[in-house]
Amino acid sequence: xxxxxxxxxxxxxxxxxxxxxxxxxxxxxxxxxxxxxxxxxxxxxxxxxxxxxxxxxxxxxxxxxxxxxxxxxxxxxxxxxxxxxxxxxxxxxxxxxxxxxxxxxxxxxxxxxxxxxxxxxxxxxxxxxxxxxxxxxxxxxxxxxxxxxxxxxxxxxxxxxxxxxxxxxxxxxxxxxxxxxxxxxxxxxxxxxxxxxxxxxxxxxxxxxxxxxxxxxxxxxxxxxxxxxxxxxxxxxxxxxxxxxxxxxxxxxxxxxxxxxxxxxxxxxxxxxxxxxxxxxxxxxxxxx
Amino acid sequence: xxxxxxxxxxxxxxxxxxxxxxxxxxxxxxxxxxxxxxxxxxxxxxxxxxxxxxxxxxxxxxxxxxxxxxxxxxxxxxxxxxxxxxxxxxxxxxxxxxxxxxxxxxxxxxxxxxxxxxxxxxxxxxxxxxxxxxxxxxxxxxxxxxxxxxxxxxxxxxxxxxxxxxxxxxxxxxxxxxxxxxxxxxxxxxxxxxxxxxxxxxxxxxxxxxxxxxxxxxxxxxxxxxxxxxxxx
Amino acid sequence: xxxxxxxxxxxxxxxxxxxxxxxxxxxxxxxxxxxxxxxxxxxxxxxxxxxxxxxxxxxxxxxxxxxxxxxxxxxxxxxxxxxxxxxxxxxxxxxxxxxxxxxxx
Numbered sequence: 203x204x205x206x207x208x209x210x211x212x213x214x215x216x217x218x219x220x221x222x223x224x225x226x227x228x229x230x231x232x233x234x235x236x237x238x239x240x241x242x243x244x245x246x247x248x249x250x251x252x253x254x255x256x257x258x259x260x261x262x263x264x265x266x267x268x269x270x271x272x273x274x275x276x277x278x279x280x281x282x283x284x285x286x287x288x289x290x291x292x293x294x295x296x297x298x299x300x301x302x303x304x305x306x307x308x309x310x311x312x313x314x315x316x317x318x319x320x321x322x323x324x325x326x327x328x329x330x331x332x333x334x335x336x337x338x339x340x341x342x343x344x345x346x347x348x349x350x351x352x353x354x355x356x357x358x359x360x361x362x363x364x365x366x367x368x369x370x371x372x373x374x375x376x377x378x379x380x381x382x383x384x385x386x387x388x389x390x391x392x393x394x395x396x397x398x399x400x401x402x403x404x405x406x407x408x409x410x411x412x413x414x415x416x417x418x419x420x421x422x423x424x425x426x427x428x429x430x431x432x433x434x435x436x437x438x439x440x441x442x443x444x445x446x447x448x449x450x451x452x453x454x455x456x457x458x459x460x461x462x463x464x465x466x467x468x469x470x471x472x473x474x475x476x477x478x479x480x481x482x483x484x485x486x487x488x489x490x491x
Numbered sequence: 492x493x494x495x496x497x498x499x500x501x502x503x504x505x506x507x508x509x510x511x512x513x514x515x516x517x518x519x520x521x522x523x524x525x526x527x528x529x530x531x532x533x534x535x536x537x538x539x540x541x542x543x544x545x546x547x548x549x550x551x552x553x554x555x556x557x558x559x560x561x562x563x564x565x566x567x568x569x570x571x572x573x574x575x576x577x578x579x580x581x582x583x584x585x586x587x588x589x590x591x592x593x594x595x596x597x598x599x600x601x602x603x604x605x606x607x608x609x610x611x612x613x614x615x616x617x618x619x620x621x622x623x624x625x626x627x628x629x630x631x632x633x634x635x636x637x638x639x640x641x642x643x644x645x646x647x648x649x650x651x652x653x654x655x656x657x658x659x660x661x662x663x664x665x666x667x668x669x670x671x672x673x674x675x676x677x678x679x680x681x682x683x684x685x686x687x688x689x690x691x692x693x694x695x696x697x698x699x700x701x702x703x704x705x706x707x708x709x710x711x712x713x714x715x716x717x718x719x720x721x722x723x724x
Numbered sequence: 725x726x727x728x729x730x731x732x733x734x735x736x737x738x739x740x741x742x743x744x745x746x747x748x749x750x751x752x753x754x755x756x757x758x759x760x761x762x763x764x765x766x767x768x769x770x771x772x773x774x775x776x777x778x779x780x781x782x783x784x785x786x787x788x789x790x791x792x793x794x795x796x797x798x799x800x801x802x803x804x805x806x807x808x809x810x811x812x813x814x815x816x817x818x819x820x821x822x823x824x825x826x827x828x829x
Contacts, residue, residue: 289720359586
C-alpha cells in the first residue's frame with residue numbers, strides 16, 4: 203500500500219520515513235518553545251514552531267532529522283524555527299551523524315516575523331554550509347504541496363543532495379508574487395501545468411536542479427534517502443567552476459528566441475528526449491541527458 | 492548615498508571601480524593592500540545573470556588573489572521577479588553566489604558586506620548576509636518584502652503592516668533594527684575609511700549574529716534556542 | 725484595530741485517572757484546524773483545558789465542546805492545551821478524541 207508523502211504531516215513523515223520508533227525529538231511540543239512574535243498579530247502559535255527536530259536511525263545508521271510542517275504558516279521560517287534548525291546543524295557538527303535529513307516544506311522567510319525570519323534563514327544557510335564543509339551530508343527531501351520556496355529554496359541548493367517528487371516544487375519566488383508584480387502574462391499563477399513546468403520536480407530533475415526524482419510515496423522517499431547517505435559533496439573551487447559553467451551555458455540556452463512554451467524549449471535545448479511528453483509521464487519513465 | 496560618492500569617500504577619486512549596467516566591480520587600493528569590490532547599484536533586481544556575474548568575480552578572486560579581502564556593496568530591490576529566472580533556477584544561481592562567497596571566507600578571504608542604499612531579502616541573503624559580517628550606512632533600509640505584496644501573502648491588512656513598520660523592530664526597515672537584531676554588525680558613521688579599516692580588522696569568522704541579537708536585546712530567543720538544542724538530552 | 729488571540733480556560737472534575745503517559749500531540753495549526761497537546765497532570769483530579777484561538781467570540785461553543793468531550797471520557801489528571809485557527813466544533817471534537825485514543829495506545 204502506497205502512502206502519499208505529500209498528504210502526510212511533518213510528524214507522520216518522520217514516523218514513517220525513519221526506522222520505526224527510532225526518532226528522539228529535541229525541544230518537543232511539551233517544552234512549548236514557541237514564537238514570541240505571532241500573538242501580537244492575532245495568529246496562533248504552534249508548540250513546535252512548525253518544525254520537529256531530533257535524531258533517529260535510517261537503515262540502522264545514525265542520522266539527524268528536521269521536518270517542516272507546511273500547514274503551519276506555510277512552513278515559513280521564523281526566529282525560533284530557524285534557531286531549531288541552526289541548533290540541529292551545529293549539534294551535527296559536534297556529534298557527526300552519518301547525515302542530516304531536511305524534510306523541507308516552506309515558503310521561505312515567515313513574513314509575520316519579517317526581519318527576524320530573514321536573519322534566521324541566513325543563519326540556517328551558514329550552519330548548513332559549515333556542515334557541508336565538515337563532510338557531513340545534508341539531504342533535502344522536497345515533496346509537500348507547499349513546495350520549497352524563498353530563502354529555503356536557496357538553502358536547499360546549498361545541500362549535498364536533493365530528492366524531489368513530481369508533486370514537489372523548488373524555486374525562489376512563488377508564482378502569485380511574480381504575477382502580482384509583473385502581471386498575469388508574466389506568470390499566470392492559476393495555470394497549474396505552467397507552474398509545475400517551471401518549478402516542479404520533473405523540470406528540476408530534467409535540468410539537474412535535483413539529484414533524484416521519485417513518486418509521491420513515502421517508501422520511495424525513504425529509499426532515496428537511504429541511497430543518499432554517502433553522498434557528501436564538499437564545496438571545492440573546481441566544483442564551483444563546473445557549476446558556474448553549467449549555469450552560464452544554461453542561461454544562454456534561452457538566448458535564441460523561443461517559439462511556444464519556454465520550458466519545453468529549454469528541455470529541447472538541453473537534449474531531453476520527447477519533451478512534449480514530459481508532463482504526462484511518470485517520474486520513473488523520464489530520462490535526462 | 493550614490494555609489495560613486497561612497498567609493499570616492501572610501502578610496503579617493505581614482506578608485507578604479509567600474510559600473511557595468513547594475514554591476515559594480517574593481518580592484519581598489521586601501522591601506523597598502525588591494526581589495527576586490529563587487530556590488531550592485533540602481534536598486535538592482537538580482538536575476539540569474541547578475542547573480543552569476545557577481546559569483547564570477549568572487550571565483551576569480553579566489554583563483555587569482557589568495558588572501559585578498561572582498562567588499563560587497565549592496566543596493567538591491569531583491570530577486571528578479573520573472574518566470575524565466577525561476578525556470579532557469581534563480582535559487583540555484585543565488586546559492587552558487589552564496590557558496591562562492593562562503594568558500595572565499597573558508598579560504599582566508601575576509602568578506603564584508605555594506606548596505607549603502609537598500610536591500611530586499613532575495614537580493615541580499617546570498618551576498619551581504621553570507622559575508623563574514625554585514626555593515627550598513629545609517630540611512631540604508633533593509634526589507635523582507637514591500638507592504639502591498641506582504642499584505643497579499645499574509646492576509647494581514649496593509650494598515651496594520653504599515654503601523655508595525657513604524658513601531659515594531661521586527662517589521663521596521665531601518666538598519667538600526669537590524670543592528671539590534673544582530674543581522675547587521677554596525678553602522679558606518681563619520682570617517683568612512685576608518686570604519687572600513689575597523690571592519691576589515693575585526694571581521695569575525697564565525698556566525699555571531701544570534702549572540703549579538705541577544706546581547707543587544709533585539710532578538711532574544713534565537714541564541715537561547717540554539718543553546719537548548721545543543722544541550723537537549 | 726487590535727488583533728489578538730482569545731484565551732479560554734476550563735477546569736472539570738475528572739473521574740478516571742489517566743495515569744502517567746508521554747505527551748501526545750495531534751493536529752496541525754492551519755486554517756480551519758487545530759493542534760491538541762495532551763499531558764499528564766499526575767496528582768490532579770481535574771481535566772484542565774487551555775485554548776488559544778484566533779477565532780474570537782466563540783466561548784459558548786468551546787464550553788459546549790469541552791463539556792461534551794469531558795462527558796465522553798471523564799479523565800482525571802490531564803492537561804489539554806490547544807492552539808486553534810478556526811476549526812469547527814466537529815473537528816475540535818475529533819482531534820480531542822484522537823488525542824485520547826493515542827494515550828490509550
